[in-house]
Amino acid sequence: MIILRLQYYHDSCCPIKFKMQGNILNWKSKCAIKRLQTTVAGAKSEESEFESVDAPLEPQTWEGSFLCGLLKNQPQVLPAAATKQLQELSNQRKDTLIRWEHSIGSPEDSLHRRIAEMKDQECQTAIEDIMYMLIVYKFFKIEVPLVPNLSKLISNRRLQIWPPRETELESIHGPEVLGLIREHLTSIIRWVHKNGPKINRSTLRIKRLQFGWIYSASIMYGYFLKSVTTRHRLELILARSQEFCPIQFLNAQLKTTQKQEQEETIGGSTETSSSSKPSSVVDLHDLKSYMMGFDPKTLELCARLRSSEASNLIEKHSWALFRENMKDFLEPDEAVILDPSSLKRLLLEAIAFGSFLWDVEDYVDEIYKLHDS
Template sequence: MATLSRGARGLLGGPRRAGARTRGNRAAASRRQGVGLLVQRRGCNAPGALVCRAAGPGDKEDKNSVEKVYNPQTPAGEMLSYYLSEQPHLFQDAVNEQLRLLETEKEEAKEKKKEKGDKEKTDPSELVLYQRMEEVRDLEMTRNLEDLMYFAVVERFTSLGVSMLSPLNDIVDIDGNSDLENLTKGVHSVESLEMVRSHLMQVLSGPAGSPPPNLNSVLKISKLQAAQVYAASVMFGYFLRRVDARFQLEKAMGLLNEVNSDAVERLESIFGQASSAESWDEDAESFVQARAEESAAASDNLPREKPKSKLQEYIETFDQQTLQETAQILSKEGSTLVERQTRGLFGDINELQEEIKNALGGDGPDVLSSPEDLLLRLQEVIASGEVKSLTLTVAAQRRVVLEAVAFGAFLRDIENYVAKETVGLLTGNTFP
């Protein structure tokens, strides 16, 4: 697995201090007061005013501020944002303390609910009030946990020296060749990298499966398409982290099974199959050459003997149900963060969907029937400016996708840490 930074190691395995439960209320009050002083001292009175930047050395002061994408919802979130940007050496302690406080509050809420249950039997008129108070308290704890998890993810990017994306609009002017090593070898295990390459090449090939002219080629795609690709890449990174952890555990215990030959089709139906280049910062010519050779082999019906990583072979032993279960985000907090991150970068997804629906003719009788006609009509409305779009190079799109995959991987790391270090904080997702 990739080597973790000092901050990441602390987050994924730091010891818990004893006696925190007895100090819960006093510490919470002290922490809230401290947050107020920090905000007042810096003259920032609105949520999200404290700048949290995940930038590497030498970046401009006003570049890629995280608060443009995600505004803290709670005073605790503002505090974590402050520590991350101004006193990063204190960030890990702040995260651990907030987790202890949230766990204490959760247990106290359960005890109060039990006490109120007896009272409700004799005083049912207060039932509605108690229920409302519980809803407000639960919502506050959920928001605190979401802020904690988000800024813990941001800390992972900061530790790598990676500048996270700002909201993407119109012409996307980002360096497509920046942070490639950190976003790949700095995030994923050796076994995972080949699957990341395959996912990336599949995305860059586009809906028709043909290679782009070169990495400097300019694409114009709808914001909805870009948002869908981003969210899918986050989910891929999350999935990859889950199966890699399982793979590494079974590998260490000597429990790996032989590959099931009929599982390849199931894997391809979910993620597709694509080739990969040797390097993350290859030039345009090598990228085109790799895709051209692949296309030529396919047209000549020649078998491709591309060696598979052990992790890919391991995943191919999964049945369909296991694949689907592993690809699901386990907590509601994690799902919310994926939605908020995507919305912060691209805008409201429902609005973008409605915009494209109206541009394509809505639900009327003229709705296009074949996928080819639909794709052609979509390209027309994008070119005419009827829907919001992004103009970016293929290299820039590659950079966006790699950050999304890393975001998903880090989200799983943090979610796993919270689940291990606390009891009952995460809200489990329910699946059909």
């Protein structure tokens, strides 16, 4: 078996020299670059085992390229630089919208409307780059480089990722969340074993399209878990501080009462057996029990991406990981051969990506209003 180790350290994804992207580098952008460079000029680089950034998705704007260079050379100032970029982009978008509003009813109305639309699209691309680099920075903080494009790691259709980094990827989750994640991983690996071509117990085969779907679904699962745990924590705080019964608990109790009333109406027994009582009670301190008490609307709310930027990032990142140069590196029906540890590594990364995406999206939206999904 040929073991291919991840080549985490190369300079291709983070060019230090920024390329002109259409009219992106206008006079305001140049001023922003000078301010950012002034901010980081006196900073000293932190010693790190990461000599460069090897994320599968390359930045498309100067904002992303600038942050990529900072992550390689001066990672300690990246959050502050990203915040300045977000503020600058927010101001640029507001300026164009104000000029459009002032021109409404004048001959320049359509011109300023078009300028505002173009600026909004330009800013959205830059925002997505900033969000992506903030996610990569979170991986950097736990010392887990993102897996690069899989075509770099596959030889004769065989993929093996080393080191697995399971401990670091699991360290960002609490015990209850980690239990749910392990259930997810177990179910996925069993599904691949059951539905994929059989080789042996230590080797898996999965079609490329299925592989990409499972990875993207795991990102969404990580996003969902972050949303649920945040909601759960807030409801527990509210319950303790105000002695208030959370909505999910009330919903569960209401469903139980309605079910009992229906049974009584159709002549069913009015007594509830002792064996059925535990299933009707939601343990507010147990995350899994809390999730099981969700009604369909609450479940959909927690699972839905809040912004179109987040949706675009998942698509772009998954595309960059599984494909190369906008073309499939494998035919759709061809299979990738890998061991369970490599599959687990990728799924843990996807779940962490989804969790980090939720945090970054929440942070960015406070400075730069994102587009609703």
